[in-house]
Amino acid sequence: GENVEQHPSTLSVQEGDSAVIKCTYSDSASNYFPWYKQELGKGPQLIIDIRSNVGEKKDQRIAVTLNKTAKHFSLHITETQPEDSAVYFCAATPSDYKLSFGAGTTVTVRA
Amino acid sequence: EPEVTQTPSHQVTQMGQEVILRCVPISNHLYFYWYRQILGQKVEFLVSFYNNEISEKSEIFDDQFSVERPDGSNFTLKIRSTKLEDSAMYFCASRGTGPNYGYTFGSGTRLTVV
Numbered sequence: 721g722e723n724v725e726q727h728p729s730t731l732s733v734q735e736g737d738s739a740v741i742k743c744t745y746s747d748s749a750s751n752y753f754p755w756y757k758q759e760l761g762k763g764p765q766l767i768i769d770i771r772s773n774v775g776e777k778k779d780q781r782i783a784v785t786l787n788k789t790a791k792h793f794s795l796h797i798t799e800t801q802p803e804d805s806a807v808y809f810c811a812a813t814p815s816d817y818k819l820s821f822g823a824g825t826t827v828t829v830r831a
Numbered sequence: 832e833p834e835v836t837q838t839p840s841h842q843v844t845q846m847g848q849e850v851i852l853r854c855v856p857i858s859n860h861l862y863f864y865w866y867r868q869i870l871g872q873k874v875e876f877l878v879s880f881y882n883n884e885i886s887e888k889s890e891i892f893d894d895q896f897s898v899e900r901p902d903g904s905n906f907t908l909k910i911r912s913t914k915l916e917d918s919a920m921y922f923c924a925s926r927g928t929g930p931n932y933g934y935t936f937g938s939g940t941r942l943t944v945v
Contacts, residue, residue, distance in 0.1 A: 731921060754933060763835075763922050763936035764874060809874060810938075816862060817879040817887040824873060 722747040724812050726822025739797040741825045743810035745817070746791070750812040753786060753793045758807045767808075768795070787793050800829045832884055833857040837923050837937035844913050851909045852940045854923030862926040863906045864934070865898065867919040868890070874922065880906065915945045 723743040723746040733739045741744045745753075751772040756764035770784045770793065777784050781800075793812075797804055810822040865877040873936050880887040880898055897909045906914040906925075910917055921940050923937045 756936075761938075765835075766933045766935065781919070797943045809837055815887070817881070818876050818889075818923075819864075819866075820876065821874040 722750055722812055722814060722818075723818040724810060724820050724822040726810050726825060728730050728825060729823065730826045730828070732828045732830060733800050735801060736799055737793075739800055739804070739827055739829075741795045741808055741810065741827075742792060743812070743822050744785035744790075744792045744793070747812070747814050747819075748788075748791065752813050753784070755782075755784060755795050756809045756811065756821075758809060759822075764809055770790040795825075800827075802829050802831055805829045833935070835925055835935050835937035836924055837921075837940050840938065840942060841941045844942070846915060846944055847912050850910050850913055850942065852910075852921050852923075852942070854905070854906045854908075854937055855904050855922065856925030857904055857935055858904070859926070860885075860925035860927045860935075863898075863900070864924040865908045866922045866936075868922065868939075869919045877921075893903060902931075910942075914941075915931045915944050918923070918942055 726743045727796045744809050754769035757767045758764045768784050770786050781798045783796045807824045807826050809824050811819045838853045863880040866874050868874045876889050878892045879886045895911045899907050922938045922939045924934045926934045
């Protein structure tokens with residue numbers, strides 16, 4: 721099955737700086753790569769996703785890049801703000817029926 | 832913004848008891864899922880449900896677990912005889928198709944088995 725590795729496990733950044741989280745996946749058939757933000761006591765919230773026919777996607781301060789050859793994808797958050805502090809999960813799936821998650825990155829934005 | 836609704840938000844149950852976790856997926860979604868997250872760990876896939884049947888399940892989803900879509904709106908997860916290790920946050924998710932492909936997760940049910 722699909723195995724997703726995520727790094728780093730924790731990330732502390734100064735407000736206004738950028739944050740980058742990286743994930744690798746094992747199944748070359750994976751074709752959908754979402755990123756989720758999880759705040760304390762809440763469910764994962766989709767913040768951006770990318771399909772395998774696209775190399776990069778941007779939505780305001782958030783961007784995701786995908787390298788299918790190397791089987792890795794990354795989340796970039798620019799101009800970080802205190803409300804960006806949360807746990808971020810990457811995920812991947814080769815099918816309609818199952819999403820495999822990374823272990824999560826706890827992001828802390830220092831004011 | 833459409834939401835996936837889960838009830839209850841917190842359930843405490845005695846070991847060996849049956850529990851039913853309830854979910855109302857987004858109305859025009861066709862794919863339904865249950866995931867769980869043990870405290871401090873990654874979100875784990877349990878089961879997916881499509882066209883009124885299970886389409887895939889994980890090793891965790893053994894004979895003690897079952898899912899049902901009893902009507903056009905609800906989607907339930909039943910654990911027949913709970914164990915201490917079933918204590919976790921359980922998330923329901925649903926997914927649409929085409930431009931609505933993204934998975935939407937509910938806020939979860941925290942299950943505590945004592």
